């Protein structure tokens with residue numbers, strides 16, 4: 023049974039600062055222990071704010087020894103500002119010396135899959151397998167997650183085939199209730215391959231979902247309830263998001 027750790031902060035800024043400091047330590051520890059770190063990035067407000075903070079305060083991170091993946095992506099043309107990849111590059115990746123071969127972005131809709139999100143999802147699943155040293159998915163050090171007010175994480179929304187998926191590690195979503203409708207997402211079985219899952223959540227609009235997920239609701243109803251790490255699941259909450267705990 024992995025640990026569930028809930029940390030509360032006075033506001034979103036404090037939350038992001040604390041998560042960024044802890045992520046620096048986690049990455050540096052992994053690099054010292056086995057030579058590299060493996061991190062899954064997220065989109066959304068707190069996820070991108072975290073990357074901006076890492077840009078300002080990177081500590082001793084060795085940017086050449088980090089594998090970066092995405093938990094989900096909006097299936098839009100390359101360069102579209104709504105793409106999680108584009109936002110992550112602007113916030114951090116264009117400003118630090120990452121190894122481009124270790125930055126594993128999901129395909130864009132105008133890329134080689136000719137607008138087919140299912141093909142793009144299959145390709146990303148194959149990429150994860152190729153990076154996994156004999157497993158189907160790498161053992162990520164940290165899978166970062168934001169969360170929507172209805173409990174969605176990555177592009178796994180309540181009462182959908184994607185959140186119920188048990189066999190596939192990456193799937194396409196073609197009817198996301200949150201725009202844009204077409205997305206690619208890691209599934210809960212892939213999220214659960216991370217040593218640690220970190221959920222960065224701020225705002226009163228998300229308080230009910232936090233309380234349901236931390237309280238052990240079903241992932242069918244509240245997808246974030248199913249996002250657990252092998253070793254630990256850490257909730258970074260501001261006061262408003264924690265107000266129904």
Ligand SMILES: O=C1O[C@H](COP(=O)(O)O)[C@@H](O)[C@H](O)[C@H]1O
Pocket residue numbers: 064065066067068069094095096106167168169170171174175176177200
């Ligand atoms: O659409 C998405 O939303 C979630 C949550 O975003 P937030 O702005 O409410 O924190 C995000 O984690 C996900 O990557 C993104 O595609």
